[in-house]
Amino acid sequence: MATVKSPLNDEARKITAEALQGALIDLIDLSLFAKQAHWNLNGRNFKIVHEHLDEVVELARTYTDEVAERAIALGINPDGRVRTVADRTRIPQLEPGYVADDKVVAAVTDVLAQMIERFRERVRATDEPDPVTQDLLIQATRELEKQHWMFQAQV
Template sequence: MPVRGLNDNALAASVAELNARLADMIALRLALKQAHWNVKGPNFIAIHELFDAVHSRLAGHEDILAERVQILGGVALGTVEAVSGAATVEAYPTDLVADRDHVAAISERMAALGGKVRKAIETASEAGDEGTMDIFVALSRALDKDLWFIESHLGG
């Protein structure tokens, strides 16, 4: 049974936004694993471990997004096929090796997702769904912090 007090339009808007960002989060996590497995360079261990830690933190947020979809009476769409068709995160190159190249590629994708999450905050707010908005606010803060950690490896 969906959350009481939210109209059908609000529920539909929130479920759509949650599933869209869920697809992007899964795509970003897969990009992080690709980078984690293939990074090489003078900062290998620090970046290798950082990518793995960010990957783990994002997984927790994915669960929260998917569970909120269920709370709102929707269906969380997290299959490979669903994510492949819905993710808006730019495809991750499979030919990168250098640590700096991986850091730049992950940073670009995280920054783009951060912008989409900030738009999701607006969408949830306009729909009157403060619960979903709060989830997106927390995700935005987490993405910003992890982006800061990753971008610090690019220097000045």
């Protein structure tokens, strides 16, 4: 089977691969986290939070695909398998069952803040080795920060 030859040298490819794989895991689990909250949400602000969670899911799924396709373009195989995500996620999980809207808002706010910190680290790490990947990570970070602001405003 043919492989994609990377335009990056080995060291740049290694740094970029690490950044993209970490972002991929964060984004896949964010979509799962937000859907879990979406399905089990209850409370006075149900409708608005329920719909807002779908925006987070859409954002996560869009950038999941962008990140994975960027990896492939660089000859890096993305790993979005369930076991990989479960083993490597850094996103704290919600409690099972119904979750009150205020707890969901606080949890999503915290998760987004943690992810933004990791994405900003990845932005810094890819500055020299791959500015194109850095640009993608900056775009994703901008959208995560926007969602963080919107959820934080509800706390």
